[in-house]
Amino acid sequence: MTIAEQLARFAAHPGPPDRALAVMQISLLDWCAVGIAGRDEPVAKILRAQALDEAGAPQAGMFGNPQKAPARMAAMVNGATSHALDFDDTHFAHIGHPSVAVIPAALAVAQLTGASGAAFQQAALIGAEASIRVGIWLGRGHYQAGFHQTATAGAFGATLAAARLLQLDQKQTKMALGLVSTRASGLKSQFGSMGKPMNAGYAAANGVEAALLAGRDFISDPNAIEGVSGFSATHNGAENMAAFDGLGQDWLFETISHKYHACCHGLHAMLEALGPVLPLDCDAISRVVIHTHPRWMSVCNIARPGTGLEAKFSYRLTAALRLSGYDTGQPDVFKDAICRDAALLALRDKVELHPDDSLSEMQSRLWITLRGGEVHELFHDLDQPQSLTARQERILAKATRLLGSVHANRLWQNIESNATPDCLMTYLTIKSAE
């Protein structure tokens, strides 16, 4: 069976299990919250302005504006907007951000087709699961070569979510996947620019577009995923076929990681490890030693950050922030001023970072030495199972921090009760007070 055949069959899954759907609901709350919070980022404003200028059939809503746009455009705007703060969920095995690529495609097509809330959430889950599988199939070599799985694998997942909601048949779904194979794109070289969130928007838009055209009986190369000159062959895919084992039975989406801190995901194990020891008298700290997976040494190890954005990629300053009692879950904390705060800088200079092969990318180990000689040894593994309740509580707390408690709670009630996509959109399209 080709990958397109496997995925097309998966798109017709009769109904994902409750636990996977419950995790999708948490991701959906998270996605809505970070999208609303990101609605006034420059990339969001640029895309919204372009969408309003192009106008068109009012098929689906956009963050930050009550006007609707064609589904493809809405998916693009919402994908980029929800990734603008880089505060959305991550799947480490997929090596990317599934929700920002897939949920916008599912939501836009759900609005277009008038799907129920339950149908929308199922499609989003199936698309996200597919994108994770494709990301694993493409593998680390694809990422190292310079491709951004969020954009590439994400487009396949977005296509599948859209295909399900459009009720495409098996042949049409394969054609949609064949078409998106010649359309999916996205480079890591955009990291640090608006091009990064744009990659998520492109993935979402590509999925909607491919599914809509396939629904009109567009003929593509149905074997363009793994065939000769296909997506994998041209994009350094590892073609790890085990990636599709248990598709439809096991839900890798359940192991998605949510961000509780508004900074690089590579810092999160360290920040979580600090939790149990807080609050701590900073003046009493004489030394902080952090061990992390070697990969992070080149990703988020800016020793002396000069801007708030750089601070989000600094082990030393972020540790100092958290030890000083700052709420690192609040994006506003990462202002340029923190890079000039004398007390923070003094603490930052007591922090040492070391690579440690014995740790996974999801783990961090710390030793905090106090003046009296006392040492706190701390450890956290992001991969350790967390109860659904605990995850839900933390994401609700995050949403509350971003949106205020009234809005966050209403949003969560809507999601939990499978509110219709249109109803959900009324919360997302509220304009900011600009």
Add this chain to the structure above:
Amino acid sequence: MTIAEQLARFAAHPGPPDRALAVMQISLLDWCAVGIAGRDEPVAKILRAQALDEAGAPQAGMFGNPQKAPARMAAMVNGATSHALDFDDTHFAHIGHPSVAVIPAALAVAQLTGASGAAFQQAALIGAEASIRVGIWLGRGHYQAGFHQTATAGAFGATLAAARLLQLDQKQTKMALGLVSTRASGLKSQFGSMGKPMNAGYAAANGVEAALLAGRDFISDPNAIEGVSGFSATHNGAENMAAFDGLGQDWLFETISHKYHACCHGLHAMLEALGPVLPLDCDAISRVVIHTHPRWMSVCNIARPGTGLEAKFSYRLTAALRLSGYDTGQPDVFKDAICRDAALLALRDKVELHPDDSLSEMQSRLWITLRGGEVHELFHDLDQPQSLTARQERILAKATRLLGSVHANRLWQNIESNATPDCLMTYLTIKSAE
């Protein structure tokens, strides 16, 4: 100077020379003719239906319908429609079809901005020239790896044409090129499906989209063409820097090849070589030996085609068609019935094809042996210089064959007199009699 800097500077070229502009006018007539002729191909109908469904600001026209669409969508529809018959121009060094990717982007943005006919034609030429340079820079390795220069290099050219018409400044133009680096895509595996013309449509749409967003001060990675994890590094680019030698001075677009026959370009040198010996008494032919560049043996050597589409990729049957007096410049000739015509099949079986290293891809050599023993030796080189007048006459004859003489002549008068893009569009948007 980075490539983006070189191209941004080229976008501001004060005015291309007359000869290059004259070749662009011929390509423009050709592009209009094949687009109008392709307006009822399935891929064209699917895209037009999608465009009409999405609707939106009436910014630019589409082949085959009087309604306007947003510029991005119009560029996509027109790019795919004009490549649907695969009857448009080719640049062999670029390894692709510049006009179908670049002209639709230029025309859509020219309509959006109300540009003059001269400004439109200049922008189309500058974009097409840029796409040729980028295609050469990416090189044959890029193509062999599975990428379709029409789509990839084409997107950069489309971006530059759109950027010029939008009067973006140097920084914005570089940002547009940086953005399209994460967006450009297109695989050869789509050849033989609607995905092939779609690649041209995507390139045109990507260029319009990137330029419009850059005009709103979108920030991308400005070094994403040749930088680390940039377009070339990820897409098997040869980075042949000589490709940009003489940019702004020499116009490689002048060496573009037009199709005078409605079949694979690999067959054209052979078909042209046959010209001088026609008409010939087919019954008198005992043997036809054709020598061609080895590359074509795997591209257009279907020995016993079963459909009209396959016949377009068959040296043997196409030679038999032309020797039998069929007009291979007429797309309608390539019907399935020709594959079952006894007289044609008898002649086809007298044709032998051999690879010949001593020939270029643009050359073909033939020996036609008659029953009496007489041998005609024939040769043609598509690369041999052709006067502007001869090219213009043949493209006008082609347009006349496709559109009728009244329409073809009016179109040519409009193009020659630099008619406004809106005026030109009135010819292209006429509905067919469906």
